[in-house]
Amino acid sequence: MLDLETLAARVYDDEIDTVVVAFADHYGRLLGKRFDAEFFLEETATSGTYACDYLLTTDMEMEPIPGYALANWELGYGDVHLVPDLTTLRVADWLEGTAMVLCDLEHNDHTSVAESPRAILKKQLERAAGLGFRVMAASELEYYLFDSGYRQAAESGFADLRAAGWYLEDYHILQGTRTEDFTRAARRHLKASGIPVENSKGEWGVGQHEVNVRYAEALTMADRHVLFKQCLKELADRQGRSLTFMAKPFAGGAGSSCHLHLSLWQDGANVFAGADGPSELFRWFLGGWLARVPEFMPFYAPTVNSYKRFEDGSWAPTRLAWSVDNRTAGFRVVGSGANLRIECRIPGADVNPYLAFAAALASGLTGIEEQTEPPPVFEGDAYAATELPPLSWTLREATARFRESAAVRGALGELVVEHYSHYFETEQDAFDRAVTDWERRRYFEQI
Numbered sequence: 001m002l003d004l005e006t007l008a009a010r011v012y013d014d015e016i017d018t019v020v021v022a023f024a025d026h027y028g029r030l031l032g033k034r035f036d037a038e039f040f041l042e043e044t045a046t047s048g049t050y051a052c053d054y055l056l057t058t059d060m061e062m063e064p065i066p067g068y069a070l071a072n073w074e075l076g077y078g079d080v081h082l083v084p085d086l087t088t089l090r091v092a093d094w095l096e097g098t099a100m101v102l103c104d105l106e107h108n109d110h111t112s113v114a115e116s117p118r119a120i121l122k123k124q125l126e127r128a129a130g131l132g133f134r135v136m137a138a139s140e141l142e143y144y145l146f147d148s149g150y151r152q153a154a155e156s157g158f159a160d161l162r163a164a165g166w167y168l169e170d171y172h173i174l175q176g177t178r179t180e181d182f183t184r185a186a187r188r189h190l191k192a193s194g195i196p197v198e199n200s201k202g203e204w205g206v207g208q209h210e211v212n213v214r215y216a217e218a219l220t221m222a223d224r225h226v227l228f229k230q231c232l233k234e235l236a237d238r239q240g241r242s243l244t245f246m247a248k249p250f251a252g253g254a255g256s257s258c259h260l261h262l263s264l265w266q267d268g269a270n271v272f273a274g275a276d277g278p279s280e281l282f283r284w285f286l287g288g289w290l291a292r293v294p295e296f297m298p299f300y301a302p303t304v305n306s307y308k309r310f311e312d313g314s315w316a317p318t319r320l321a322w323s324v325d326n327r328t329a330g331f332r333v334v335g336s337g338a339n340l341r342i343e344c345r346i347p348g349a350d351v352n353p354y355l356a357f358a359a360a361l362a363s364g365l366t367g368i369e370e371q372t373e374p375p376p377v378f379e380g381d382a383y384a385a386t387e388l389p390p391l392s393w394t395l396r397e398a399t400a401r402f403r404e405s406a407a408v409r410g411a412l413g414e415l416v417v418e419h420y421s422h423y424f425e426t427e428q429d430a431f432d433r434a435v436t437d438w439e440r441r442r443y444f445e446q447i
Contacts, residue, residue, distance in 0.1 A: 001194040002089045004045055007099060011037045020092060020100040021049055021082060024117050024226050026423050027302075028352035031055050032082065037099065045086065048103070050079040056105075056115055056419075065426050070115050070419060080113055081106040088223055093192035094185075094231045094238075100193075102223055115419040117354035120412065121222055124361035131365065134265040136341075137357055138215035139225045141349050142256040143232065143243045144208050145179060150242040159437075163207030164241070176202040179209070182239060186211055186232055193231065195224045204315060205254035215261060218357050225353040247301070247348025248308040255309030255316050256349035261334075262360055263341040273340045278333070280371075286322060286342055287374035288367015289360055290331060293320055293346065295405035297391070297398035298424045299359035300347045304395050304431040309348050312383040317345050319388035321378035328382040330391065346391065355420075362411035395431075399424040 002010075010016045019040040022032030032051065035044050053071035054064045064077070071077055082103040092100040104122075105113035112119045128135050145164040146153065153161055164182075169175035176183070187197045196214040203210050211232075213224050229245060236243045248255040264271050264281065272282035293300070301307055309316045317330035322342075324333050332343040347356050366372070382388060392398040402408055403421040412420075 001087075002091060002099060004041065004086065004089075007037070007089065008041055010099075011041065016091070016097050016099050018095075018098045019044070020095075020098060021084060021103060022100065023051075023082060023103045023105060024352065024354060025055055025058075026117065026352065026420075027060060027350075028117070028226055028229070028354070030226055030230050032103070045084060048081055048083045048106075051082055053078055053080045053113075056080075056113070059426060059430065065422075067422050067426075068419060069415070070113070079108070081108065081110070090194040090227075091192065092227075092231075094189040094235050100227070102226075114413060114415050117352055117358075118219075118222070120416060121219060121354040121358040121361075124358045124365070124411070125219060127365055128264070128361055131368070132266055133271070135218040135357075135361060136215055136263050136265055136270075137218040137221040138213070138261040139221060139347075139351075139353050139356075140210060140212055140257070140259040140261075141225065141228060141245065142203050142208060142210045142258070143245050143349060144205060144249055144256065145182060145236065145243045146207060146241060148242055149240045150237055153242050157437075161242070164209075165202070165207040168204055168206060169202030169208075170204040172202050176200075176209075182236065182241065183209060183211065185239075186235055189231055189235065190228060193227065195227060195231075203254065203256075205250075205256075208254060208256065218262075218361070222353040222357055245349040247303065247306045247350045251308075254314060255311075257309075257316060257345065258347040258349045258351045258353075258356075260344040260347060260356060260360060261341045262344070262357075262364070270338045270340060272342075273337050278340065281368060282340070282342075283374055284368045284371050285364035286331065286333075286367070287372035288370065289342065289344070289364040290320060290322060290374055291367065291372055292359075292363035292405075292407055293330070294389075294392060294398075295401050295408050296359035296363060298395065298402050298420070299355040300344075300351060301392070301395070301398065302352060302355070302424065303350050303427055306348050306350055307392070307394055307398075310391050310393070316348075317382065317391065319382050319385060319390055321382050321385070321388050322374055323378045323382070326378070326382070328380075329378055330382075358412075362408075366407065366411070395424060395428045399428065 019035045022030040054077045057068040057071045084101045088102040092098040105116040147162045164179045183200045198212045200211040321329040322331035323329035
């Protein structure tokens with residue numbers, strides 16, 4: 001990590017000449033500008049910069065979508081103020097001569113842009129702090145790596161990509177060695193960029209991998225998550241490779257998950273751990289989190305593709321239950337004592353970490369306030385337990401529940417609920433209008 005004095009010294013020594021000033025959009029993508037490092041030190045570090053407010057109303061292809069109250073043609077698409085959070089200033093080691101800083105968004109009157117993902121998480125962290133809690137978190141990201149480059153992938157319509165492996169390599173050291181030139185570089189660059197790595201491993205899909213970043217306070221972890229994705233995508237691009245964080249890139253294969261780990265701390269101790277096992281606070285937080293999954297589901301599964309990952313026997317959950325060290329359930333309790341935590345296995349790798357952590361906290365903290373007891377612990381194969389409630393099966397269904405939920409509106413506010421409901425509905429509408437390869441293969445000749 002860098003402070004301004006250290007950055008200035010490295011700029012003076014010609015080690016750093018560029019500063020990326022960025023924020024995360026709906027999708028968790030980084031958007032922003034590149035600044036001359038000297039100008040950043042003289043102006044941007046203290047004054048921030050501006051960007052068009054349409055960036056929180058575009059779709060994946062950067063088309064401005066009508067129907068948002070925040071920004072639209074009638075309002076003229078003005079600016080939002082990007083305010084650097086200097087605690088996030090770091091070397092972007094995977095880029096030559098570059099530092100990076102993440103920003104919060106403000107309106108011209110210096111009030112927070114409530115609809116921005118980082119602001120949504122910060123609101124829930126303030127709520128946790130008001131109850132006396134620090135929130136510790138981790139997110140485990142999986143991805144598929146290909147020997148085909150991004151441009152080649154795009155020109156081929158993302159078909160017939162050459163996976164970086166050729167058999168299932170879960171924990172398999174030999175197959176992982178074949179891509180260690182990429183994975184070792186990723187571990188090294190992340191560590192040198194202030195994103196400490198614990199380990200990496202092959203995953204269950206062909207060419208699928210996981211790199212685990214060390215846990216941290218929730219906002220820091222969400223920041224690390226978006227920077228992790230940026231680093232790996234840009235590193236793959238530089239090596240003539242490509243990778244995807246899609247939740248389900250291929251039918252019949254494993255999806256890519258993002259397991260969330262959460263615990264609450266107070267006075268340096270994990271309050272989930274009681275004298276003789278999990279505490280009341282643990283039970284109530286877990287009960288609240290479980291109870292509100294259906295209402296917050298789009299914050300865990302934000303795209304049409306997200307829901308194709310939920311298949312029985314696929315390592316992704318399909319039913320709502322909690323268990324102790326059981327990978328078939330949506331919630332898995334792991335660790336003990338200071339390490340006791342809740343692992344939510346619902347999100348895929350396409351998740352926006354700010355929104356997912358915010359949903360978890362909004363649900364769990366309400367559980368503590370209302371002393372919500374969880375259902376009995378589940379034992380056995382959750383895939384076969386048809387008596388358990390199923391997860392939402394489509395983005396359309398999940399968005400309807402999100403929009404109609406009084407609990408969601410109470411936690412997030414009307415502005416945020418209307419904004420994100422429109423965002424999720426727009427994603428669903430785009431898919432509904434699309435003509436897919438599946439349709440052509442099925443209907444072109446034989447109908």
